[in-house]
Amino acid sequence: MNTHEYIENNKQKFLDELLDLLRIPSVSADSKFKGDVRKTAEFVKNSLEKAGVDKAEICETAGHPIVYGEKIVDKDLPTVLVYGHYDVQPADPYELWDSPPFEPVIKNEKIYARGACDDKGQMYMHVKAFETMMATGSLTCNVKFMIEGEEEVGSDNLGIFVKENRQKLAADIILISDTSMIANDTPSLTVGLRGLSYLQVEVTGPNRDLHSGVYGGAVANPINVLCEMITSLKDENDHITIPGFYDKVAELSAEERKALNDAPFDLDGYKRDLDINDIKGEKGYTTIERTGIRPTLDVNGIWGGYIGEGAKTVLPSKAYAKISMRLVPDQSSKEITELFSKHFSAIAPKSVKVKVTPHHGGEPAVTPTDSPAYAAASAAFEEAFGKTPIPTRDGGSIPIVSLFKKELGLDTVLMGFGLDSDAIHSPNEHYGLFNYFKGIETITLFYKHFAKAK
Numbered sequence: 001m002n003t004h005e006y007i008e009n010n011k012q013k014f015l016d017e018l019l020d021l022l023r024i025p026s027v028s029a030d031s032k033f034k035g036d037v038r039k040t041a042e043f044v045k046n047s048l049e050k051a052g053v054d055k056a057e058i059c060e061t062a063g064h065p066i067v068y069g070e071k072i073v074d075k076d077l078p079t080v081l082v083y084g085h086y087d088v089q090p091a092d093p094y095e096l097w098d099s100p101p102f103e104p105v106i107k108n109e110k111i112y113a114r115g116a117c118d119d120k121g122q123m124y125m126h127v128k129a130f131e132t133m134m135a136t137g138s139l140t141c142n143v144k145f146m147i148e149g150e151e152e153v154g155s156d157n158l159g160i161f162v163k164e165n166r167q168k169l170a171a172d173i174i175l176i177s178d179t180s181m182i183a184n185d186t187p188s189l190t191v192g193l194r195g196l197s198y199l200q201v202e203v204t205g206p207n208r209d210l211h212s213g214v215y216g217g218a219v220a221n222p223i224n225v226l227c228e229m230i231t232s233l234k235d236e237n238d239h240i241t242i243p244g245f246y247d248k249v250a251e252l253s254a255e256e257r258k259a260l261n262d263a264p265f266d267l268d269g270y271k272r273d274l275d276i277n278d279i280k281g282e283k284g285y286t287t288i289e290r291t292g293i294r295p296t297l298d299v300n301g302i303w304g305g306y307i308g309e310g311a312k313t314v315l316p317s318k319a320y321a322k323i324s325m326r327l328v329p330d331q332s333s334k335e336i337t338e339l340f341s342k343h344f345s346a347i348a349p350k351s352v353k354v355k356v357t358p359h360h361g362g363e364p365a366v367t368p369t370d371s372p373a374y375a376a377a378s379a380a381f382e383e384a385f386g387k388t389p390i391p392t393r394d395g396g397s398i399p400i401v402s403l404f405k406k407e408l409g410l411d412t413v414l415m416g417f418g419l420d421s422d423a424i425h426s427p428n429e430h431y432g433l434f435n436y437f438k439g440i441e442t443i444t445l446f447y448k449h450f451a452k453a454k
């Protein structure tokens with residue numbers, strides 16, 4: 001039996017197993033789900049064993065465990081290190097889901113569940129591709145799996161694990177499916193990811209909540225001040241005003257920008273999908289550029305004062321916001337966090353005090369397009385989809401990609417099969433059945449071409 005036939009014959013089994021995986025609520029951010037996160041790690045370990053690894057293990061960390069597994073066919077063959085994550089984002093707000101987030105359903109040829117695409121569905125394709133190659137005797141590379149449970153909370157312990165296990169993780173290439181492609185009929189390969197600086201700010205006005213009539217107009221309202229401060233962080237061209245913010249931003253050449261913008265992009269479809277009448281972003285750049293090669297700053301949450309039922313006349317003592325900045329080469333997460341903190345304190349009026357607390361960050365990454373691994377991935381897509389994949393820069397972040405380069409000296413192939421419309425991190429996250437099965441097939445083809453290219 002060849003790989004194609006094996007996948008065709010096992011579609012129902014492959015799907016049922018993924019649905020079982022999706023039923024376990026592995027929310028890494030919420031300690032309430034700690035036991036479920038571990039159960040998910042065990043599920044992944046068992047599935048690797050059943051698929052045919054030599055050994056699989058649960059590696060303890062200070063946080064959620066990492067699952068490691070390997071199949072060494074022959075020391076002289078190239079080794080592929082597969083990275084993925086089995087943890088998921090919180091499913092809140094639950095009431096906006098059409099069906100419960102941890103009770104997967106299939107509708108319109110799509111699997112609906114938290115993690116269906118990010119990243120359980122995409123990660124599990126690798127386990128099933130491996131099973132397929134084992135069962136059909138067609139595995140042409142050594143394989144190592146490193147599947148973590150803390151990607152959605154910043155991968156703090158993965159960095160430590162990588163540093164402590166350089167030998168164990170030795171490989172020729174890292175392979176990840178945790179990004180998106182342009183469309184099912186327009187395959188693409190991700191060659192860049194943005195970095196991230198994430199912080200929380202706290203603005204304090206008076207030492208206690210005040211009557212907004214007795215004091216209003218005479219004492220700084222920290223919510224008003226916070227809004228003014230946030231507004232001032234961008235100018236009328238949506239250019240970020242933090243001094244030094246753009247100093248390290250790598251400018252692309254005119255040819256590189258043209259190549260990037262040659263990728264198909266349907267602005268009307270984009271607006272229709274999001275129900276917006278217009279887009280908004282940095283002047284002088286296209287939407288592809290705004291999310292791919294330009295840094296940005298966004299408020300992720302803002303709160304303070306009275307938000308209960310009815311009206312309470314109050315001039316609050318405190319206001320808060322969570323602010324993220326997406327970074328591009330060669331910005332550094334640490335430097336940008338420092339620049340932000342300094343600037344935010346500098347622009348605060350004397351009437352308030354501000355506190356800035358950094359959260360996790362991550363570095364941007366670009367991956368080579370002139371390597372044997374890229375060529376193998378490109379050939380795999382071409383064989384599976386009948387089209388050469390277009391290199392694209394994604395706006396999201398996978399901080400460990402730059403860490404792999406730094407600590408292991410390894411490049412990554414970002415072979416994602418999700419779509420931007422899959423609603424990852426959102427209610428009604430889904431993943432196409434086409435993408436799941438096509439992904440499994442494309443992955444097996446990557447191994448075939450990579451073994452030949454090396």
Ligand code: BES
Binds near residue numbers: 360399
């Ligand atoms: N898989 C995503 C990143 C992603 C999504 C890359 C779509 C490209 C296209 C990943 O799970 C994620 O959500 N990363 C976080 C960063 C992390 C430090 C919390 C992100 O991008 O917000």
Ligand code: MN
Binds near residue numbers: 085118119151178
């Ligand atoms: Mn992910």
Ligand code: MN
Binds near residue numbers: 089152424425
């Ligand atoms: Mn994610």
